[in-house]
Amino acid sequence: MEQTVFLKLRHRIQVYPNATVFIRDIAQMVTVDDALMCRLKDIPLYTVQKRDRNIVIIDVMHVMKAIVRHFPNVDVQTVGPSQTIVEVVYEKKRLSFLYFALVWLLLFVGSALAVMNFHEDVSMQQVQQRLYRIITGEKEAKPLWFQIPYSLGLGIGMILFFNHFFRKRINEEPSPLEVEMFQYQQSLDQYVIMHENKEAMRRIEDD
Amino acid sequence: MISHFLTIFVGFSGGLAVGAGFVAFLTVLGVIPRITQLTKTMKLIAAYEWGVILGAICGGWVSLRDPLLFLTPYVLIPLGLFSGVFVGMLAAALTEVLNVFPILAKRMGVSDQIVVLLMAVVFGKVVGSLFHWLYFVDH
Known part of the structure; x- marks a missing residue:
């Protein structure tokens, strides 16, 4: 049976260098099936690399692709912004x-x-x-x-x-x-x- | 006779241009909306408009006619304070239009210290102005 998941991307998140971004980091979701939700949340999306520097943009289509790959018969309804800005926070230099x-x-x-x-x-x-x-x-x-x-x-x-x-x-x-x-x-x-x-x-x- | 009409016409059009320019300047800087927002008196905005217009007319009249009022110099204290606040608000509005603080704070990475940077400018203006009137003009 096809299940509907409502998904809303956050506008901006902060991560540490080399962190892996999971769906739970960048999106809020609503669905009836709690077990499915838990599994959805743990889908990895992207691992931050050195060459990304400060900003990575994760598009909603990328999230959809990841979900469809893992759960082909889930119906995803997106709400809100169509991308998340991932800000890579390096060790902050103390301003002298x-x-x-x-x-x-x-x-x-x-x-x-x-x-x-x-x-x-x-x-x-x-x-x-x-x-x-x-x-x-x-x-x-x-x-x-x-x-x-x-x-x-x-x-x-x-x-x-x-x-x-x-x-x-x-x-x-x-x-x-x-x-x-x-x-x-x-x-x-x-x-x-x-x-x-x-x-x-x-x-x-x-x- | 013709020259009189010409003078009236030139004077009137000059006044029109200056008045429109003055109002446009105030509007662009948004000082009056800011005051109504601070005092929560949006309904009285028409009265404020008249205040500006009458002020401009009085200022124009006084500077052109040179009347002598023979009042005490203490009248100058509120006048000075009010004109200072007005110029200060214009200056603040101008830095805001030019986007100085957001860019500076962002570049320096001190978004949380922006008030301290703002205070540098405020104190700079007050001290610079006092220095100018108390010391600089004599030298």
């Missing part, structure tokens, strides 16, 4: 504190200089002097009553925009930065799905 501090300083000094150049570029000093004169009626070369709150506001505005008060968040919603990170990751995933998957594209020369 010095390196991080250097990048931090780079950003710090860079943005300080950028904001100074911006002020000069838009002649902000002159605008502030005029504003001071308009409001108080007096001349003032350094309108610090305006400039110091302005400088602090600059930082507050950036933090507000990114919704972070250091570690504490102002509300539950993801900040634009987190959304941006997510979208960037999605674009990268989309790219590797197309480019690392041999089944995704077919050119004229390779037949």
